[in-house]
Amino acid sequence: MKNSKLGHVLEKYSIYIILVGMFLLCSVLNPNFLSSRNIVNIARQLTVGIILAYGEMLLVIAGLIDLSVGSVLALAGCLSIYSYYSTGSILVAMLVAIAVGVACNLVNAVLVTHFGVPAFIATLAMQMAARGAALYSTNGQNLLQLGDYVKVGQGSIGVIPIPVIFMVVISVIIWYIVNHTRYGRSLYAIGGNEAAAVASGINVKRSKYITYILNGILAGIAGVIFMSRVNAGLPNGAVGYEMEGLTAAIVGGTSFSGGVGTTMGTLAGAFIIGFLNNIMNLNGVDSYIQQMVKGLIIAVAVVFDIRSKNRKTRKIILVENSEKKEAK
Amino acid sequence: MKKRTVGMVVGAALLSMCFGVTSYADDAYRVAYIARAQEDSFAAWLADEMRAAFEEYDDMTLDVFDGQANDEKENSIIENCIANDYDAIIVQANNGEAQLPYIQQIVDAGIPCITTNPRVECEGTGSVDADPYEQAKVNCDLALEQIPENAKVVVLLGPAGNFHSNERRAAWQAEFFDKRPDVEIVGEDIANWNKDEAMTLMEDWVQANEHIDAIISMNDNMCAGALEVVKDDPAYEGVLAYGVDGTAEACLLIQEGRMTSTGLQSAIDLAQMNTDYVHKVLTGEMEVTDVRDDVPAPLITADNVEEYIEMYKENGQIK
Numbered sequence: 224m225k226n227s228k229l230g231h232v233l234e235k236y237s238i239y240i241i242l243v244g245m246f247l248l249c250s251v252l253n254p255n256f257l258s259s260r261n262i263v264n265i266a267r268q269l270t271v272g273i274i275l276a277y278g279e280m281l282l283v284i285a286g287l288i289d290l291s292v293g294s295v296l297a298l299a300g301c302l303s304i305y306s307y308y309s310t311g312s313i314l315v316a317m318l319v320a321i322a323v324g325v326a327c328n329l330v331n332a333v334l335v336t337h338f339g340v341p342a343f344i345a346t347l348a349m350q351m352a353a354r355g356a357a358l359y360s361t362n363g364q365n366l367l368q369l370g371d372y373v374k375v376g377q378g379s380i381g382v383i384p385i386p387v388i389f390m391v392v393i394s395v396i397i398w399y400i401v402n403h404t405r406y407g408r409s410l411y412a413i414g415g416n417e418a419a420a421v422a423s424g425i426n427v428k429r430s431k432y433i434t435y436i437l438n439g440i441l442a443g444i445a446g447v448i449f450m451s452r453v454n455a456g457l458p459n460g461a462v463g464y465e466m467e468g469l470t471a472a473i474v475g476g477t478s479f480s481g482g483v484g485t486t487m488g489t490l491a492g493a494f495i496i497g498f499l500n501n502i503m504n505l506n507g508v509d510s511y512i513q514q515m516v517k518g519l520i521i522a523v524a525v526v527f528d529i530r531s532k533n534r535k536t537r538k539i540i541l542v543e544n545s546e547k548k549e550a551k
Numbered sequence: 552m553k554k555r556t557v558g559m560v561v562g563a564a565l566l567s568m569c570f571g572v573t574s575y576a577d578d579a580y581r582v583a584y585i586a587r588a589q590e591d592s593f594a595a596w597l598a599d600e601m602r603a604a605f606e607e608y609d610d611m612t613l614d615v616f617d618g619q620a621n622d623e624k625e626n627s628i629i630e631n632c633i634a635n636d637y638d639a640i641i642v643q644a645n646n647g648e649a650q651l652p653y654i655q656q657i658v659d660a661g662i663p664c665i666t667t668n669p670r671v672e673c674e675g676t677g678s679v680d681a682d683p684y685e686q687a688k689v690n691c692d693l694a695l696e697q698i699p700e701n702a703k704v705v706v707l708l709g710p711a712g713n714f715h716s717n718e719r720r721a722a723w724q725a726e727f728f729d730k731r732p733d734v735e736i737v738g739e740d741i742a743n744w745n746k747d748e749a750m751t752l753m754e755d756w757v758q759a760n761e762h763i764d765a766i767i768s769m770n771d772n773m774c775a776g777a778l779e780v781v782k783d784d785p786a787y788e789g790v791l792a793y794g795v796d797g798t799a800e801a802c803l804l805i806q807e808g809r810m811t812s813t814g815l816q817s818a819i820d821l822a823q824m825n826t827d828y829v830h831k832v833l834t835g836e837m838e839v840t841d842v843r844d845d846v847p848a849p850l851i852t853a854d855n856v857e858e859y860i861e862m863y864k865e866n867g868q869i870k
Contacts, residue, residue: 253759261758268751354590363595364868365772367800453746454779455800459590460747504755510741511711 237527238476242491242498249502256502263384269497270386271296271452271461273490274445275468276475277397278438280489283472284401285434286414286481287335287342291327291349292442293464297457298357299323300446304456305360307372316372317447324443325436327353332435336428350465357458366456376452386448393441398486406433414481470517471496474524496520580611580639580833583632584825587643587668588620591744592772593796593818594643597668600822601641608830622649629653639663639829639839647671647714663832663839667825668816669714677832677842679824683715683795686814687722687769689850690793693812694727694765697791698734702764705756706739707749707773716744719769719795727767737763742773749776757781765791771801771813778809797851797859799868805856812852815859819866820846 233240249256275292282289303320307313327349334345378385401407409430412420421427450456475492477484499520503513582605586598598615605613616632618625625645632640633656640657644650644666651673657664658675670678698704706723709716728734738756742748749768756763757780768774774794781787794801797815804810828842851859863869 255758258758261755264754264758268754358590358595362599363589364592365798365800367803367868368870449747453750453776455746455775457746459592460745462590500751501755504738504740504752505759507738507759 238488238491242495245495245498249498252502253505255505265497265501266387267384269493270390271445271449272467272471273390273493274393274441275464276471276489276493278441279468280472280477280484281434281437283477284414284484285410289438290346290465291353292468293461294350294353295324295327295442296446296449296461296464298353299443300450301357301361301366301456301458303447304366304450313372320446321440321443324439328435328439332432336431361458369454373451373454376448394490401486406430411482470521581637582611582613582639582829583637584613584641585616585618585625585628587618587645589617597818597821600818604822604826611830618645620645622646625650626653633657633660639833641665641667641825643668644671665825665829665842668821677839679844681816681821681846683718684722686795686816686848687719688726689814689848690812691723691726694793698765700733702734703737703760704734704765704767705763706736707768708741709769710743711741716769723767744770744772746772746776749773750780753777753780768794770794771796771798775800775804799863802856802859802863805851805853806860812850814848815851817846
């Protein structure tokens, strides 16, 4: 009995145990890892990835996906810089970025919910279209001389970098939405069994629309933070960032089969990847080996996910069988 | 309803294709330029300058194609251009080895072909290039004098296997590191030409090392990313930073005194040379096989940066 309780606790909190273990291991491997500047660096480096990961997490829980988020981020960021050039207002620039992110994701939502296009294909198409639009709007050139726009990505309030404040606020909002709203609960139902969700009266289409809109808002905010952090409008920037977001979500326990995933798990997943990247850079590990290690971590996370799901399924079958025997 | 929607989409696609087609006079020479990747900012700049250079000629028109950094796509475009019977084809190879058999097909079809940025060695073609070794070497000559004894430096590389990155790195090895064994490389990694990836690496290197005396980058974009990390750090005031390309951003950084130098790879010069040579070949002034030239790789420093700033102001990249 005690063993099964311990196993349950280990299973439930395994991602946090791994995170703490990673933190301790990195502290031992390099003394610079624990410096306050390095910790702030890691948080700043992870901000864009974490914001995107939340969007992917919401989508994957609902059985959807977004492969376009890197391109949408680039388009939103570049267009927000143009609006900053003409208005000088960071607020307007942020709103433009969010509007672009939402518009692109509304197209994704329409394709997926109304035309029945698989999310994988619909967002792949958007990935190409948004990247093309970003390159077309900038003529393929980087946008320079951003002025105060860079404060969003490079400024601080006290000792805390502004991107980190964005990350914390967004984490709280997403956590609240997922855990304390009807919409949040509907995501798990849709991802777990869409037909059952429809039968139980959940407005599946509406929930999918909201999910893509939230993803668009997050992509827009991430676009502004990304461009201001690098002090340039990069139409070819953030290539492959959808994979960064997905990796954090999956390592953090979000299941590709849908219906499973948590905000804090995704945050922990992002930090595990971030700690790993950081310690490998601090210790001068060859970039080819870094890629191999990251691939291995993703494979291990998915194997763990599948095995834990199989265990749960076995438990359900055993319980059902014993109930049937008792009934007989 | 569905049929109507599909019809609208197909109609819109056809309409956009019609807008995309360049009209040309019947008697004008038709030239195809196959760019490596329009998402690569230098390649995009070169394509723009090609278009601008062709505007100067009444007897030539240019169609630009995007290889999308994909060998298979670029090879298909070459095949299509041969089938479309262009009068001349200029190829900016994504990967010289992968495009070589297809460039040979252009030659076999009797179409004059110039390879550019990078040069592809193929019998029967001409070439106009910017020598990546030379672009890095001009920086090395300066760095030999400037980088202090026993300095600690970091090196930022382009994508693995990239010809220009490898050649620039080879220049740094032969022209600097072999001559200065006292200099220690404390960090060297691939940032894929990207500013954001270079920032992440530099942030970590700054933590791992007490001090870094110089940033050696295989392009300006990555150099700018590394400098972004240390720009407000008084300990890094006066850090030496060397790049290649001579981008608008690098010129602004040199003007501000934050970047040391860059070897120019001028898209304007490349475009003008290509256009000039292809015109001479088409009008019979010279044989395509006689075309073999390199654009100069001048070093941009604080002493001469103003003239390049003016150049970028003229083409609108700097306001």
